[in-house]
Amino acid sequence: MLLELQQIIVKPGQQMLLKDVSWQQLENIMSEMGERRAARISYSHGWLEIMVPLPEHEKDKELIGDLVKFLLEELQIDFEPFGSTTLKNERVQQAVEPDTSFYIQNQTAVIGKNRIDLTVDIPPDLAIEIDITSRTQFNNYEILGVPELWRYTQQGLEIFLLVEGKYIKSQSSPNFPDIPIVELVNEYVQQCLTIGRSQAMRNFKTWVKNNL
Numbered sequence: 001m002l003l004e005l006q007q008i009i010v011k012p013g014q015q016m017l018l019k020d021v022s023w024q025q026l027e028n029i030m031s032e033m034g035e036r037r038a039a040r041i042s043y044s045h046g047w048l049e050i051m052v053p054l055p056e057h058e059k060d061k062e063l064i065g066d067l068v069k070f071l072l073e074e075l076q077i078d079f080e081p082f083g084s085t086t087l088k089n090e091r092v093q094q095a096v097e098p099d100t101s102f103y104i105q106n107q108t109a110v111i112g113k114n115r116i117d118l119t120v121d122i123p124p125d126l127a128i129e130i131d132i133t134s135r136t137q138f139n140n141y142e143i144l145g146v147p148e149l150w151r152y153t154q155q156g157l158e159i160f161l162l163v164e165g166k167y168i169k170s171q172s173s174p175n176f177p178d179i180p181i182v183e184l185v186n187e188y189v190q191q192c193l194t195i196g197r198s199q200a201m202r203n204f205k206t207w208v209k210n211n212l
Contacts, residue, residue, distance in 0.1 A: 014052060021048040023090050030086065040084065043095040044140055053099075053130070060130045060152055061099040063192050064185060067204065068102060068126070071176060074208050080107040082116065082124060087144055089118035096140040098127040104175050118144055126150065126175055142167055148175060156186040179212070 021029070026043050033039060042049040053061075065081070072079045080103040088095035101124040103110050109122050116124075127141060128150045141149050142165060149160045149167060159182065160167035161174065173181045184204075191200035 011052060016050045018048040018050070020046050022046070023093065026095065040097045040099075041086070041095065042097070042140055043088070043093075044143075045093045060189060061128070063189055063197065064128060064130075064150075064152060064157075065100040066201070067185060067188055068100075068128070070201075070205070071179070071208065072102075072104065074205075074212065075176075077104060078107050079104045080110050082110070085116055087116055087118055087123060087127070087146070089144055091119050092143050094140050094143045096144065098124075098141075099130045101127045101146075102175075123147070126173075128152070138167070148173065150185075152185070152189075157182050 021043070026041075026048060029048070030041065033041075039050050039052050042051070065083075069079075069081065082101045082103065084097045084099055085101065086095055086097050087101070103122075104125040106122045106125055110116070113121070123144055123146045126148045127146045129152070131151075131153050138149075138151075142162065145162065147162045149162075150173075151158045151160065159170045159173055161170045171182060173179070184207075188200055188204050191203060
């Protein structure tokens with residue numbers, strides 16, 4: 001007896017791992033789940049992980065995404081935001097959906113595109129994950145060649161840069177040189193939790209105007 005996808009329930013904050021999933025099955029599952037789903041997927045060589053984020057996960061994603069957009073706009077850097085679009089490459093049997101992602105240095109290559117296929121497209125310059133709990137997801141980004149990955153956990157922001165196919169931890173971001181990104185993000189998110197997003201954003205904008 002085969003289970004239908006709609007029979008499977010994954011609660012927020014939980015993950016489900018499926019094995020021996022072919023690429024065509026992955027495509028079918030993603031098509032059936034649809035574009036406006038809450039669940040995120042991660043796929044590597046036949047292993048498919050389906051995860052439903054917690055509400056606080058989504059809030060942190062929006063806060064950090066807003067911060068990145070504001071910084072890029074203030075610095076007058078052209079960019080294309082791609083949110084949690086699926087990054088996939090059938091040739092290396094990998095797919096992953098970041099919480100949010102940005103094309104910055106390579107933004108002209110994806111203007112007008114709605115979907116990304118890394119068999120032909122360049123990977124995003126920056127991907128952001130909120131509280132990664134799966135090692136598989138981390139490896140996916142390495143194999144797909146995403147040059148910069150931010151991971152935000154309860155301990156704060158971590159920046160990883162791709163060097164010779166492996167991530168190394170960094171205290172700075174090549175996309176935001178000479179800006180203390182780790183400290184800024186941690187302070188801004190903490191302010192959002194204590195004084196609210198609106199006042200925190202006003203404080204952040206004041207800092208940017210005074211320091212950049």
